[in-house]
Amino acid sequence: MKPIRVGLLGIGTVGAGTFNVLKRNQEEIRRRAGRGIEIVMVADLDTARATELTGGQCEVVNDANLVVDNPDIDIVVELIGGYGIAKTLVLKAIANGKHVVTANKALLALHGTEIFRAAQEKGVMVAFEAAVAGGIPIIKALREGLSANRIEWVAGIINGTTNFILSEMRDQGLDFDTVLKEAQRLGYAEADPTFDIEGVDAAHKATLMSAIAFGIPVQFDRAHVEGITKLSATDIRYAEQLGYRIKLLGIARRTAAGIELRVHPTLIPARRLIANVEGAMNAVLVQGDAVGATLYYGKGAGAEPTASAVIADLVDITRLATADPEHRVPHLAFQPDAMSDIPVLPMSEVTTSYYLRVCVADQLGVLADITRVLADATISIDAMLQKEPDEGKDHTDIILLTHQTQEKNVDAAIARIEALPTVQGKVTRIRLEQLA
Amino acid sequence: MKPIRVGLLGIGTVGAGTFNVLKRNQEEIRRRAGRGIEIVMVADLDTARATELTGGQCEVVNDANLVVDNPDIDIVVELIGGYGIAKTLVLKAIANGKHVVTANKALLALHGTEIFRAAQEKGVMVAFEAAVAGGIPIIKALREGLSANRIEWVAGIINGTTNFILSEMRDQGLDFDTVLKEAQRLGYAEADPTFDIEGVDAAHKATLMSAIAFGIPVQFDRAHVEGITKLSATDIRYAEQLGYRIKLLGIARRTAAGIELRVHPTLIPARRLIANVEGAMNAVLVQGDAVGATLYYGKGAGAEPTASAVIADLVDITRLATADPEHRVPHLAFQPDAMSDIPVLPMSEVTTSYYLRVCVADQLGVLADITRVLADATISIDAMLQKEPDEGKDHTDIILLTHQTQEKNVDAAIARIEALPTVQGKVTRIRLEQLA
Missing domain, CATH: 3.40.50.720 (NAD(P)-binding Rossmann-like Domain)
Structure with a gap:
């Protein structure tokens, strides 16, 4: 032939x-x-x-x-x-x-x-295997390998540039700007890194995965997109002390109310395998109702890893070209006449846990004020870390990890906390996922 | 329809x-x-x-x-x-x-x-997706997802029972027999655990992966099969001290001379992601020439994880049933008329690194004797650990990690070391892979 x-x-x-x-x-x-x-x-x-x-x-x-x-x-x-x-x-x-x-x-x-x-x-x-996570055959896994499952969620480190930057920030204790320059010098970040560091690239990929996982149309315009530019070495260090790593995750989750589709820095327990994916590597964790959790890891970019995915698609097409078009593998895993219209939720409706860092005056009753606000918002606290003020300083950091709650509850609580007279500046909020 | x-x-x-x-x-x-x-x-x-x-x-x-x-x-x-x-x-x-x-x-x-x-x-x-690593779509990844690659090697934790036992032995510092009984009580090991603990089950799976990775016929009879029954808590502890974990790996590697197909306990660097796969979980690491290393992780057994793989195959067949049989996905990834006759190597021809534990009399010149034997056999030493004798004992352990060499060289060196008058009993030999 x-x-x-x-x-x-x-x-x-x-x-x-x-x-x-x-x-x-x-x-x-x-x-x-x-x-x-x-x-x-x-x-x-x-x-x-x-x-x-x-x-x-x-x-x-x-x-x-x-x-x-x-x-x-x-x-x-x-x-x-x-x-x-x-x-x-x-x-x-x-x-x-x-x-x-x-x-x-x-x-x-x-x-x-x-x-x-x-x-x-x-x-x-x-x-389009090459469009997500480079050489890792994650599109094929979601579309075919896990086709028995009702997929519950997908969470991935799907942008190598930001994972490299986060790994370096943690290893070296350096700030974002310093590490970005280093990443650019080494070729891990582009001259204009906006799409990577602002989370847009990861959101493109998360959007594709959400479609394949849940049988919904691609809806990039509904994705919540948040990058790593505002992340500080301080929060990475506090997260470590609490047993967590911060990764930029692309998350797609099915809930009864709708689909969560979001990219943001995320605390994940340091003992999880995916928390130990370092440098420019990619990994995607998928939770299916039958199979449980499966993880796919490899190089997410580069000439030959991406070529590996392009060519795998060429081989697939060569094989499937002779099949009845009605019974080939559908582009988005689900037959086009069997797509779901379950909506993508606005970020305010998303349910997750939170890391909150509050800079407070070092005086009596501050913690009571903050915990009261959280209790009023029905947000329960999972862990807390209060630092001694640095020598000669009259303010300090309180770090709180919350249990799961809706984003809008946290928005409201943060506004009230920031209005407290003993609280200085803005509350730092980073989302937290147990991935279990 | x-x-x-x-x-x-x-x-x-x-x-x-x-x-x-x-x-x-x-x-x-x-x-x-x-x-x-x-x-x-x-x-x-x-x-x-x-x-x-x-x-x-x-x-x-x-x-x-x-x-x-x-x-x-x-x-x-x-x-x-x-x-x-x-x-x-x-x-x-x-x-x-x-x-x-x-x-x-x-x-x-x-x-x-x-x-x-x-x-x-x-x-x-x-x-037969369900035949290897339960719900992890590793057969599909090797057969289709990585079809652009010349696959160099595959190394997998592909037996959950033995990985559970090894994890427990390390965590609790317990002996094999004790942990096996516990595993049987918990349902992680069968009443007759022979196929698992002797490495036979892993060798079945490694055989299937070797065929798909390299386009060779299944040749279980040529596989080297070694289980974990002789592994001691002592060696697991020494390995830890040297920065390694011991896992039962199924390995299939392509060399110029032939295919290595082997299952045995293996030291792997503790910092590797696959070294941190604990309990009954499975993981397979694949090295391809284009994609580099990719890892696939998940549950390797159980009713629904295995069902996930069985049903994925049913969906695939439903899709491919209408395709021209000549252009469906071949059973063993390669077209039946394009199989390779590259031989599976005998174990003596395999090249790997080694952990050697030698029990020696606590006297001058012992180490010199041993290193002389290794040098004569052109085996170079990568690391060494010599323990002080326990209180009141006149013998102690010397642990040596070697660089890569052929198994037959090590066989010969071990025979000479065991013949040394200062050496007590048998040399413990465990293979070591860097997986990089």
């Missing part, structure tokens, strides 16, 4: 990785897929670099439309990124009857509904 | 779990699979219990042949276990054109070649 012909849109880091791995392992991949998989055409604005990278082994063009419109191409791999031209090209490829593989989490988190519907109508597949 | 009809052979723990999960999550599973999946017939010798468990919702028979020969059954789930009647029934089901799902690692590790060949000829699928 003749090889599956692949056209590549964009040959940057991941594109070059895909080309190289596919070439290096072509024999092993053919033995698995039952057919060769060949990149026969590459579109990139920098045609000279593309020609050099591909060693003249495939056609190089500077107009991506030539790939998308080429009747000899079976699968288009989109590695351009962003929502602009990438969206146009993906939709055109689908309209032309081509299967699509993409690593573009932003595109799918925002425009997935339109793209998957178009693919469904055309009877082609859109695969 | 009418539901896929499933016949269940054996409704013990896992069978009941499968029945219950499939019923509880039937709506969610149908939304994923695009078709209902229904157990319509159950065969079990205890028909009264089977009828009770299934609540009269499906036909119960005491002769498994009635299921296997029933033309209305699409998929047979074999949960009888063992190599006897289970083998006959699986082959008969295949001959009758039925797809098969099985959790029977022993059957496949020993008779997989015959069974997969029969399935291939008949154009049916044999799926």
Whole structure:
């Protein structure tokens, strides 16, 4: 049988990785897929670099439309990124009857509904294992491996840049700004790191996982997105003293009232396996009703780890291309006519636990005032840490860990605590998950 | 479309779990699979219990042949276990054109070649996610999720009973026999625990993983199988002092000379994530050339975790049943006409590192004698621990960690060390893997 012909849109880091791995392992991949998989055409604005990278082994063009419109191409791999031209090209490829593989989490988190519907109508597949957690086959695990389960929640360290920064802040006791500069110097953070450090990238990925886990449409606009820029070394240290690590988690949880979809710094018990995922590594913890907790760990970015996911999708499409379109693996795990309309909850309706740090005057009755406010808001306290004031200072920190409560209760309690005359400045609030 | 009809052979723990999960999550599973999946017939010798468990919702028979020969059954789930009647029934089901799902690692590790060949000829699928690591979708990850990779090695904690025992031995400082009794009392170990504690169960699973990882036939008879019965609390404690944990690992590694396939207690660095997998949990670490290291963690046994894997296979078969048989996912990840004949190496040819404990007389020159023997055998030493003799004793322990070397070199060196006049008794040898 003749090889599956692949056209590549964009040959940057991941594109070059895909080309190289596919070439290096072509024999092993053919033995698995039952057919060769060949990149026969590459579109990139920098045609000279593309020609050099591909060693003249495939056609190089500077107009991506030539790939998308080429009747000899079976699968288009989109590695351009962003929502602009990438969206146009993906939709055109689908309209032309081509299967699509993409690593573009932003595109799918925002425009997935339109793209998957178009693919469904055309009877082609859109695969995106590389869009979440790089080389870790977490999309496949959620979509296929755990298909027996009612998935209860997914919680992941799904952004390597922020995990690297948090690991360094903890190890070295340094502040965010200092570590960010170091991460940029080492190549772990981009020149413009906004999407990573503000949690947007993690929220794109959490959005995709929420859709696959619960059979809901992608709804990035409903996600709560909070990054790590305001996190201080002080809170990381206090968390340690209380037996917790702070990680940026992407969380999707099913509750009776609706779906929680949120990205924020989170205290997790230091003894959990996922709390010990350090540096730029990724890990996703999934709770299913039958299987219990399962964890998936590996490299979440980089040329070859991401290429590993892109190529796995190519092999899957090669295998499934001959199946009845009605019975292929659905794009979002659930059949398009069987999606749920359970709503994504606003953050005020989310239920979780909290770490609260309150800076207070060192005087009698302060703690009583604060605990009274919490009790009035029906928030119960799980643990407390009160520091002696530093030499010569007249204020100190009180740290409280709460039991589970609704976010709106905590919002209200924080407003009342901040209004107390003995409390200085803002209350620091970090969410806490037991993940058990 | 009418539901896929499933016949269940054996409704013990896992069978009941499968029945219950499939019923509880039937709506969610149908939304994923695009078709209902229904157990319509159950065969079990205890028909009264089977009828009770299934609540009269499906036909119960005491002769498994009635299921296997029933033309209305699409998929047979074999949960009888063992190599006897289970083998006959699986082959008969295949001959009758039925797809098969099985959790029977022993059957496949020993008779997989015959069974997969029969399935291939008949154009049916044999799926066995439940045979390795319970609910963790490790078969799917190796077979599909990592299909871009040249897999270099797989190392797994794939037997929950032994991991529970080792965790308890370390935590409580207790001996093997004491903890085994406790494990039996708690239901973590069977009344006859031989297959678990002697490493046979782990070797069945490692054999299956080696086939899928490297595209070789299942060759259980070539596996090196060593359990944990001879492990002492002393060695677990010394290992801790040196920064290592002892785990029973199933290892499959590709080398230029051949495949290493081995199960044995193994020292691994305590800081590795997999070293912190405690109790009855399972975890598998996979090293691929593109993706690097990925880890898969979860419950390796139990009614519902195993049912999770059985049902995922049912969903997969439902999806793939309409695909061209030549392009379905191959049973062992590689197309049957593209298997490798790279040999499984004898243990003497395996390359690894070693922990050696030597009981010596407390006198001058002993260490020099031992290190001389190792140097002569070209074995270099990575770390050493020499204990003071206990009060009133004239002998003590020397612990040596070696760098990588071939097993036959260590065999020879141990024989020479044991012959030294200052050495008492046998040298304790435990293999060591850095897993990096």
